[in-house]
Amino acid sequence: MDKQPDSDAGGGSVTIGARPTRQRKAVVAALGDSDVFRSAQDIHAALRERGDDVGLTTVYRTLQALADGGDIDVLRTPDGESVYRQCSNGHHHHLVCRGCGLTVEIEGPAVETWATKTAHAHGFAEVEHTLEIFGTCHTCAQRH
Amino acid sequence: MDKQPDSDAGGGSVTIGARPTRQRKAVVAALGDSDVFRSAQDIHAALRERGDDVGLTTVYRTLQALADGGDIDVLRTPDGESVYRQCSNGHHHHLVCRGCGLTVEIEGPAVETWATKTAHAHGFAEVEHTLEIFGTCHTCAQRH
């Protein structure tokens, strides 16, 4: 039910889909260019500016597919916007700047343990959790 | 321009606003009736069914006001919908059952400290964080 292991996607480390088209490669490239969480609209605008014309619909579809495949991370800003980012593998959380989207991947083993223990203590099973930290980074704080 | 501190709102434990109107009381009552997170539209529909006619706009406004005042908790479902719930005072997180919505309020002072410290260590200011734990409660686990 999940994809078969493909160790030779053709150069990229990310499985794009059945057909690695120009558009999909462009979206993946755009994600690779920045280490910031960006919205679909952001990416669409960036691509257009760069001359890579990709339809907004396609950007949305591609991002969704990548997220479903676990190749990129999604999270929702406090405004309810979905933002995407290419992340390292494995479980981690994010420290995100509200101003520019600058993101630091963080780990908190103690939190994981605590969350799981607490849930079990209340009789909950199949425990998952979400944890994101938002703030204003040093740079953004200065040019308020 | 904003509300003055009033320690005696007039009987309710929740400060509704400058004027405790029929509509606001109705919304507060609806929240008091259930201990699960519900959307504004849900509440609006429930009120209408009960005969308490309150405009959708007013429901939204009231919920937002209550949330701003810290009298109720808001969180966003994975679909991006805002849901509200009457909670105890103070900062806390939620342990929510995926099956029935059963919610347990939890506290994790250590997590708060850790989150703030970590953010500051990376030069972030005005730190906020979101943390929710999802799982399957004992009851739901049995009748899978």
Added chain:
DNA sequence: CCGCAGTTGACAATGGTTTTCATATGAGTT
């Protein structure tokens, strides 16, 4: 009883995201 700030609500407008559907494209086949 008057007046005005606070409230209300029908309706329009927003805006991110998804759907629709006609057209295009690419990988395999003949």
Added chain:
DNA sequence: AACTCATATGAAAACCATTGTCAACTGCGG
């Protein structure tokens, strides 16, 4: 190269929760 057809694309329309608008209403203070 020509053919096929599932897959992919994208412009435009649909969605839909939420917010803005603004005229009408309400209730307490004076």
